[in-house]
Amino acid sequence: QVRVEESGGGSVQAGGSLRLTCKISPLRFDDYAVAWFRQAPSKARERVACIRRNGDPSYWIDSTEGRFTISRDDDKNTGYLRINRLKPEDTARWYCAARDGICTWDIDDYNYRGQGIQVTVSS
Numbered sequence: 070q071v072r073v074e075e076s077g078g079g080s081v082q083a084g085g086s087l088r089l090t091c092k093i094s095p096l097r098f099d100d101y102a103v104a105w106f107r108q109a110p111s112k113a114r115e116r117v118a119c120i121r122r123n124g125d126p127s128y129w130i131d132s133t134e135g136r137f138t139i140s141r142d143d144d145k146n147t148g149y150l151r152i153n154r155l156k157p158e159d160t161a162r163w164y165c166a167a168r169d170g171i172c173t174w175d176i177d178d179y180n181y182r183g184q185g186i187q188v189t190v191s192s
Contacts, residue, residue, distance in 0.1 A: 071096055071181055075165055078186035085155050087188060091148040091165030093181055102172045103141055103148035104179065107161035107188075117163075118150060119172035127172055155190045163188055 077089040091103065104119035116129040118139040126139045138151040148165055163186055166179035176182060 073165065073167075073181050073183035075163070075183040075186045078163060078188045080189040080191065081155055083156055083190055083192050085190075086151065086153045087155065089150040089152070089163055089165070089186065089188075091150075091167075091183060092146055093148075093165075093167050094146045096146060096167070096181070098141075098146040098167075099143040101167040101169055101180070103139075104166050104168070104172060104176070105139065105148075105150045105163060106166065106176050107159075107163045108185075109158075109161040112161075114164075114176065115161075116174050116176075120148065121172055129174070152188075155188075157190045157192045159188060160190050161188060162186065 074092045102121050105117040106114055108114040118128045118137050120126045120139045120141050136153045140149045166176050166182040168179040
C-alpha cells in the first residue's frame, strides 16, 4: 500500500523559512509528477507548484516573487517545497500529491495525496 508522508510544517514567524517534505513509497517515484497545494481556512484550495518527472518546475503562484522552490530526490522517493520569506497569508494546510503523468492544476487528477500538514505564520 502506498503511503504519503508529509513533514516539515509548523508555526513560524513572518519572514522565516520552511522546507516541506513529501515521501511517497513504495512507488516508482521517478514516473510521477509531484505537486503541492494549500488550503487556508474558509478559502478554496490553491495550487502552488509542481515538478515534472524530468525535474522541471512550474510555479502556479508567487512566480514573480520567487519565494518557493520545488525539488525532488528520486533516490529517496521524496519531494520538497522550500518556502522563504513566509507571510501570514501562507497560513494554510499544505498537501503534496503525485501523478503518473504530467503536472495538472487539479488535485483530483493526482493518483496519491497526503493528509496535509499545517503551516502557521505569525506576524
